[in-house]
Amino acid sequence: MGNAVLGAGFALALLVMAAQYAAQGRVWALDVATGAVVCALAVGRARSRGAAAALGLAVAGVAALVARAAGLPGEPGAAAVLGLLVLGGSAVRALPWRRAAVIAGAGLALMATGLLAGPAPSTPFRVGIEVWALALAAGLGLRLLDHRRRSAAEAARRDERLALARELHDLVAHHITGVVVQAQAARIVARKRPEQLDDTLAGIETAGADALSAMRRVVGLLRAADDTPGTAPATPGTAELTQLVRRFDGHGPTVRLHLPDRDAAPWPPEIATTVHRIVQESLTNIARHAAHARTAEVAVAHPPGTLTVTVTDDAPPPGHARHLRPVGFGLLGMRERVEALGGTFSAGPGPAGGWTVHAELPVPESVSR
Incomplete structure (x- = not known):
C-alpha cells in the first residue's frame, strides 16, 4: 500500500515536470527519463536498499554528465530529487552503519562535485545537496526511533x-x-x-x-533470563482471582466474575499464574483506557483438556476517537506467556464495541480428569 501511494506520487511529479518543461520550451526527455529510473528504484528499494541507493546516485551522476556535455539545463531534475530523497532516507534508516555511511558519503560527494564543477550558480546540485542532507537527517531520525522501539519491546x-x-x-x-x-x-x-x-x-x-x-x-521463554533468583509469590487460585476482581470493582466499571465448578481439579501452577496475570493486566487496561465502560466480565471455563479465560467490557465502539485505547507491551507479555504454555491468545475490539481478551491454555489430561 505504501509503495503504491509512493509510486502514484512519483508519477504525478513526473507528469507535472514534463508539462512544465514542455510549456517552457525546454528539453524534458532526459529529466523525465532520469526521474523515472530513480523513482522506480525508490519504489523497489525493499529488495536491496543499498544497491538501489547506489544505483540511483549513479544514474543521477551519469545524467548530470550527459546534460553538461549536451548543454542542457542540468540534473538532477525535480522527480529525481524526490527519488533520491526516498533512497537516501531508506538507506540510512535500514542499512548497517558502515554501509549507510558509505551511501551517505557518496551522495554528498556527488552533489558537492556537481555543485563545484558546474557553472555558477549550479541550482540543480545546490538543491540536490540540500535535499540529500534532508534525506539523511530524516533517515537518521527514523533509525533512532526504530532503535528506541526495539529497545522498549526487548525490555x-x-x-x-x-x-x-x-x-x-x-x-x-x-x-x-x-x-x-x-x-x-x-x-x-x-x-x-x-x-x-x-x-x-x-x-x-x-x-x-x-x-x-x-x-x-x-x-522455552526463558532464553535470556539472568536475574538473581528471588522470592516468588504463591501460586494464585480461584480465591485470589475473586480478591483481584474485588479490588478492581469500585474503581471503574462493575466487574462480574464467572468461575468453573469449585469441585474441579486444581490448575497447574504455571497455568494458574498465567490466568491470574491475564485477568490482572486486562482489568488494569480497562481501568486505564476504558473507564467510560459500565461493566466488565471475567469468564474462566475449564472444559476437558483446556482452560479458557475471557475478559470483556462494554465500552463504546472503537469508531469513537476518544475511546481508542493503545496496544502496549502488556498485551505482548500476555501473548508470550500463553504461547509459551502452548496456548492461543487474541485481543481486540468487539463487533459491537468494547474490548475482548481471550486465551486458551492446554491442561494436562491428568489434571483435567
Whole structure:
C-alpha cells in the first residue's frame, strides 16, 4: 500500500515536470527519463536498499554528465530529487552503519562535485545537496526511533522472562516436592503394605512427568533470563482471582466474575499464574483506557483438556476517537506467556464495541480428569 501511494506520487511529479518543461520550451526527455529510473528504484528499494541507493546516485551522476556535455539545463531534475530523497532516507534508516555511511558519503560527494564543477550558480546540485542532507537527517531520525522501539519491546520481553524465571522456582518446588513426598511414602508402603507399592510408584511417575512437561513449556521463554533468583509469590487460585476482581470493582466499571465448578481439579501452577496475570493486566487496561465502560466480565471455563479465560467490557465502539485505547507491551507479555504454555491468545475490539481478551491454555489430561 505504501509503495503504491509512493509510486502514484512519483508519477504525478513526473507528469507535472514534463508539462512544465514542455510549456517552457525546454528539453524534458532526459529529466523525465532520469526521474523515472530513480523513482522506480525508490519504489523497489525493499529488495536491496543499498544497491538501489547506489544505483540511483549513479544514474543521477551519469545524467548530470550527459546534460553538461549536451548543454542542457542540468540534473538532477525535480522527480529525481524526490527519488533520491526516498533512497537516501531508506538507506540510512535500514542499512548497517558502515554501509549507510558509505551511501551517505557518496551522495554528498556527488552533489558537492556537481555543485563545484558546474557553472555558477549550479541550482540543480545546490538543491540536490540540500535535499540529500534532508534525506539523511530524516533517515537518521527514523533509525533512532526504530532503535528506541526495539529497545522498549526487548525490555518488556526481558522483564516478562525474569518474572517467569522467578515463578519457575515455585513451579519446580511444587512438582518436585510432590515427587519427594510420594517417594518417602513409597518407602513406608514397601515395609507395611507391599501390595500398594505399585500404585505409589505410578503416582511418582505421573508427578515426575507433570514436572517435566510444565518445565518444558515455561523454559522455552526463558532464553535470556539472568536475574538473581528471588522470592516468588504463591501460586494464585480461584480465591485470589475473586480478591483481584474485588479490588478492581469500585474503581471503574462493575466487574462480574464467572468461575468453573469449585469441585474441579486444581490448575497447574504455571497455568494458574498465567490466568491470574491475564485477568490482572486486562482489568488494569480497562481501568486505564476504558473507564467510560459500565461493566466488565471475567469468564474462566475449564472444559476437558483446556482452560479458557475471557475478559470483556462494554465500552463504546472503537469508531469513537476518544475511546481508542493503545496496544502496549502488556498485551505482548500476555501473548508470550500463553504461547509459551502452548496456548492461543487474541485481543481486540468487539463487533459491537468494547474490548475482548481471550486465551486458551492446554491442561494436562491428568489434571483435567
